[in-house]
Ligand SMILES: Nc1nc2c(c(=O)[nH]1)N(C=O)[C@@H](CNc1ccc(C(=O)N[C@@H](CCC(=O)O)C(=O)O)cc1)CN2
């Protein structure tokens with residue numbers, strides 16, 4: 745299947761989810777994450793949920809991170825050059841939705857990409873070797889290309905992997921793990 749077809753397929757699968765399913769599955773994904781051997785780090789990057797796109801509710805993961813006293817990093821997206829700027833999430837961080845309904849920090853303490861140790865990644869679809877397909881603007885491909893090699897890349901998905909391996913380009917960066925409500929995939 746082409747990337748464009750995969751996007752279409754998984755957007756409609758997501759659209760069919762009820763609010764209750766989204767909450768239950770988001771909670772299950774957060775619980776699965778606890779099984780991973782990634783909790784000895786300090787700097788964790790997480791995305792804030794685009795509710796309008798029926799994304800995974802990352803509040804459960806945010807709760808885990810703050811319970812473990814981790815540094816939580818969130819981003820602001822620049823839709824002119826598809827770059828992301830990262831900020832530390834604190835009690836004082838003001839969050840505002842941008843034009844794409846992505847909740848974003850207004851300002852704050854900037855964190856460099858090189859400081860990030862674990863990155864939780866939104867996606868539409870993934871395959872059995874760790875390739876992912878996102879909304880197609882390449883935000884995460886650019887962002888992950890600037891992370892350290894050791895940075896642990898964890899995809900989060902409501903759905904199981906596609907059986908057919910995606911045709912990847914040299915820009916595509918593979919995941920180390922992908923976590924679904926049912927399972928942990930390690931690549
Ligand atoms: N929560 C979250 N934050 C994220 C991402 C993500 O997938 N989820 N991104 C991951 O890369 C980047 C933002 N990527 C985006 C790329 C395109 C559109 C977009 O085109 N939205 C259109 C139409 C959406 C559609 O195709 O249905 C719109 O809202 O009008 C939104 C976000 C960075 N931050």
Ligand SMILES: Nc1ncnc2c1ncn2[C@@H]1O[C@H](COP(=O)(O)OP(=O)(O)OP(=O)(O)O)[C@@H](O)[C@H]1O
Pocket residue numbers: 747876877878879880881882883884885886889915916
């Ligand atoms: N490291 C990079 N530097 C410059 N351009 C890039 C880089 N990575 C990806 N791109 C460009 O971004 C565009 C979208 O890439 P792709 O289709 O892989 O996005 P995606 O992974 O589905 O989306 P996203 O990363 O936003 O979730 C492509 O035109 C690609 O050439």
